Amino acid sequence: MDTSQQHHGLWLIGITILLALLLSLVPMEGVSAWARPDWLLLVMFFWLLALPGQIGVVTCWFCGLLQDILYGAVLGQNAFAMAVIAYIVLVSYQRLRMFSLHKQAALVALLALFRILVDQWAQNINGVTQTHWLVFLPALTTCLLWFVIRPAIGWLQRMVVVF
Numbered sequence: 001m002d003t004s005q006q007h008h009g010l011w012l013i014g015i016t017i018l019l020a021l022l023l024s025l026v027p028m029e030g031v032s033a034w035a036r037p038d039w040l041l042l043v044m045f046f047w048l049l050a051l052p053g054q055i056g057v058v059t060c061w062f063c064g065l066l067q068d069i070l071y072g073a074v075l076g077q078n079a080f081a082m083a084v085i086a087y088i089v090l091v092s093y094q095r096l097r098m099f100s101l102h103k104q105a106a107l108v109a110l111l112a113l114f115r116i117l118v119d120q121w122a123q124n125i126n127g128v129t130q131t132h133w134l135v136f137l138p139a140l141t142t143c144l145l146w147f148v149i150r151p152a153i154g155w156l157q158r159m160v161v162v163f
Helices: 003-023 039-050 057-071 077-091 093-098 101-125 133-162
Strands: none
Touching: 003 039, 003 057, 003 133, 039 057, 039 077, 039 093, 039 101, 039 133, 057 077, 077 093, 077 101, 101 133
16 A cells, blocks of 8 residues: 555544544434444444554544543543453454454444443442433444444445545
């Protein structure tokens, strides 16, 4: 890959991450607010599998820190969760690439559950508790969205390499 294609690829990574952060800020009401998928997790999981040499633990930590700032969350909770997720994926990315789409979606659901549990833990430490079962709904929506996001970003990645 020549340098111009590499720069196009880096722009695509940046744009997808920015889009994921913006989608996570879209106002929602009612049950749809409870079911908000974890856009950043989906995008970072894709790039960690596709380009593990360019996206790593530090990039995921920084994106999680940006998410902490955007959400007004406890500083470091999303950064910590994203760094742990990046480490888990990077340690076994060669094996995870060989997983079927369904198995990858199941892993995405488990990683989303991990993020939810970290979020709940940080909120409990600060005295803010949500004991409603709907807090786990994003794991399901994130898992289901993986069936759309993986082919869509993969198609974009191939289009950038072609041009």
